[in-house]
Amino acid sequence: MANVCEEHIFSSIFKDNSKTVFNYIYYKFGNEEKASDAVQEAFVKLWENCTKVSPEKAKSYLYTVANNLYLNVIKAEKVRLKYADLHSNSINRESPEYVLEEKQFQKKLDDALNALPENQRTTFLLNRIDGKKYSEIAEMEGVSVKAIEKRMHLALKTLREQIDGI
C-alpha cells in the first residue's frame, strides 16, 4: 500500500498541493508570510502523522491543519492580487481610455473582493485563480458542494452590487 511516509509520495503531494495551501491561506488572511508558514506547518504535521494519514486523505488533512492554524488567531489583512498580462503585453491595441477604465474596474473589484466575507472570497478565488472545481473546494473546506455553490453565488452577487454601486 502506498504510504505518505515514502519520500517520493510525500514530495509529489508537496508539489501538487503546496501552492494551493499557500493561496488558500492567503485568500483568507491576505498575509503572505503567514501563508508560507502555514505551508510549512501543514506539511510538517502531515510528515509527523504520515503513518496515520492515507495518501487519499492527505489533501484534506493539509487544508484542515492550515485552516486550524490561524483559526480565530489573526485578523484578515487586505488581499492584494495582481492582474495578468496588463503591462507585459507590448502590443497593446487598446485605447488609453479603455486601459484607464479597465484599471478603474480592477480597483473596484479589488475593493469589493476585500469586502467579501472570508469564506466567500476564499471560495471565489480558489475557483477563479486556482481553477479549483466546486467539489475540490468543498473537500478542502469540509463542507458540501451545495454550500460552495451558495458561497460562489453570493460572492458574485455581492461583487456586482459593490462594483455597480448599488
Add this chain to the structure above:
Amino acid sequence: MQENYLAKWLNNELSEKELAEFKKSAEYSSYQRIAEASGKLEAPDFNMDKAWNTFKDGRFDQSPKVVPLHPFKQFLRVAAVIAVLLTGAYIYLNSQDEIFTTQLAERTEVVLPDASEVILNADSRLSFKERKWEDNRNVELDGEAFFKVAKGQRFTVSTDAGTVTVLGTQFNVESRDGFFEVTCYEGLVSVTHNSNEHKLPAGNSFVVINGEIRATDAVTSLAPSWTQNESSFTSIPLKYVLAEFERQFNIEVTTQNINTEQLFTGTFDNTNIDLALKSISTPSQIRFKLEQDKVLFYAEDTP
C-alpha cells in the same frame, strides 16, 4: 432561475434557456465583466522549490528519520505481543491444576512434588496445584485413594464429604456418593466432617454412610487391601460392595429381589471375576448370572 444560478453559470451548468434568460438581464454585462477580470487575477508568487527546501532542511536532514525506525517499531510490536502471550501462557499453565484420573478397572500411582505417594483406586479423580506446593499441600479427591504422605507442612485432602488433615502419615480416603471412609494406617489423621473434627489414630477407620457415622472395628493391615488387589468390607451395605465390584471389573451390575442394604463383611479379589463373584454371592446367599459385560444378582428363592 434555479438556486445559486450565478455559481452554475460560472461553471457552465445553466441550460440554454436559462442562459438566454440570464443574458437578457440588466446585470449580465456586469457579471460577465467580473468573471473576465477575476479570471486574470493572480495570487502572490509562491516559490515552491524554496518552500520544499525549507521543509527538507527542517525535516529529512536533521530530525531522526521516521521511516527507518519502522521495522524496529514493528519488531517491538511483535515482540511485545509474544512477550504478553508467553507470560499469559506461563501464568495460565502454572495456575492450572494437575489432574489425575483413573477409569473403571484401572489403578494408578501418583508421586506428588514432595515425594508423597498416592495410589488412586478405580474411577477416581485427584487434583492439586503444583505451584507453591511446599507451603500449601492440598489435594482434591473424588473417589478413593491411599496416601503415603511425606513429613512436612500440613497435608489436606478435600472431598465433598469432608476434609482430612495430616502432617505425615499413611491413610486411605474414599469419598463416593453417600459413602465416606477414612482409614489411618500410620501416625495421626484429623478428619473434619460437617465441621466436626475427629482425630483418627493409626489402625482406626472413620466411616460415614448416608450422613451417618458408623462404628468400625480396628484395622490391622498396614495398607488398604485394594492396594493388594483385594477389596475388603466390614459391615458395609451390599450396594456399596456391588458398586466397588462394578468399578473394579468395569461391569454392569443388576439386582433382582435382593436387599442391597444388607451388610456385607468380606473380601473379593480384584483380578479374578469368577472368584470375586463367589466371594460376594456365597456369604450373602444370593445367586448370580454372568454375561458378556453384565452380571445379574438374584435371590436364591427366585424361580
